Amino acid sequence: MSDRWILVGPMAQPNMLAAFGLTGQATEVAGTLIGGQMAGIEATDWPALIEGGVTPAVTVQPNNALRRYVQVMGLQVVSAASQMLVGVQDRAKSDQRWNRDEWLGDLAAEIASLIIEAPKEQAADLLAWRLPMLGVWAASRLRGRASQPSGGDLVVPRTQEDMRVIARHQPFAGFFAVDRWDLSHRTFAGGFTPRIVREGFVSGDAVVLLPWDPVRDRVMVIEQFRLIPALRHDPQPWLLEPIAGRVDAGENVEDAARREALEEANLTIDQLFPAVHHYPSPGTLAEYLYLFVGIADLPDGIAGVHGLAGETEDIRGHVITREKLLQMVADGQIANGPLAMIALWLQVHKDRLAKELALT
CATH class of the missing domain: 3.90.79.10 (Nucleoside Triphosphate Pyrophosphohydrolase)
Structure with a gap:
């Protein structure tokens, strides 16, 4: 049996692959996806494959990021016709056909990024328990990126080049979390500050x-x-x-x-x-x-x-x-x-x- 996995449905989408740091080879699997419109947002809502038709998929060599995500989400690697499928479950919550256009893919990919960014010492079951709050924070980050810059004409427009993140830590994670960044940022006089440490209590919008x-x-x-x-x-x-x-x-x-x-x-x-x-x-x-x-x-x-x-x-x-x-x-x-x-x-x-x- 191959050591390569076939990612199906939500897992095979480009934004998810980017979160895992993977590229893959396009393929197809037999069957049609139903349910799973909250896949990657709710751990228990992944699509199921039913007979009939074919579904686009991607073949990948699994890396540590993908394996960690699968563990947190409680996904099973399903063996079918000598293939190892990831991204489906035995039963779906809905009998409606999975619709990529209605799936909240950007949010699911952002949640995946948070899971992958989490410190290695955080157990998968802790991250699974924290999934609702990870979703809150992921959605907050998406809204933050889409925000119009504040400050009017009093504040000089800034870019990511004006801040240098040296290291990121998460010394505490429960219902809420604490993030600690070691960073340097551009000063009003020009140049950058020395290395500074700042902490934030992460609670979300x-x-x-x-x-x-x-x-x-x-x-x-x-x-x-x-x-x-x-x-x-x-x-x-x-x-x-x-x-x-x-x-x-x-x-x-x-x-x-x-x-x-x-x-x-x-x-x-x-x-x-x-x-x-x-x-x-x-x-x-x-x-x-x-x-x-x-x-x-x-x-x-x-x-x-x-x-x-x-x-x-x-x-x-x-x-x-x-x-x-x-x-x-x-x-x-x-x-x-x-x-x-x-x-x-x-x-x-x-x-x-x-x-x-x-x-x-």
Whole structure:
């Protein structure tokens, strides 16, 4: 039996091969692929081969990167007709034909890159457990690359040539991770800095939402326990906050905001208005926040206690007037920065939003 593998379906795509550092020889295998539209994003969703037709594939000599990826994803090397197939499983989650155009290939390849970049001492089962957060971070990196440069005409445009990464480390990886880079960057005076070490807490992009009822001029804020104030010995670790949460892999930011509103407040959001998207703490925190005001119906009695039991969430909603929230910000009673920012943004833009909603 050959020691070469035949990569099928998602595994055979050019962006995946590039992530593994492989080139291969085009071939075909008998059968048609079904299912697997989240292949490479969800470990259990790979396509299956059914009889009929042929499927394009690539023959490769497996390297360590590919072997590690296959182990993390729990993929089996399937023997069929003296061939060793990789990228299929016995049963698919769907009977729909696998569609390359609908598959999130860029995201799957970015996740593959993160798995391959992970330190060798990180066990495959740890990386498999971390896969949902690897997906969050992979999607965050893709959005980051696609971002428009900030700073307007005050900041000189930069390129990758202005930063030299000497070494990368990951001293901690759990639900979140810590990345440490040894690097040098170009100075304003010219030349480069000496070697410096910087660390970042990797958590990924998140959405932040303040529900606003423009007819009643009310907002909803939520209250929940937070570890960081407790670590700081703050006497009030139950904070008033906006609705917020991570953007899942394969999810757009608007859908994430609406999902979090349902999970944390049982609210349906009619329309979203983007507010101030930003890095909350770019010196230490690898996180980008997408802030929104969401149009909602907030009658008396709508607030309650919600949250996902599987995430041990215990979240209480409060419906208050927008003016009261502004006064609480002015009085220093809001310790959550994004909530204060959205409240002030809404104060500036409320008349424009009312016109767009045809309320005036």
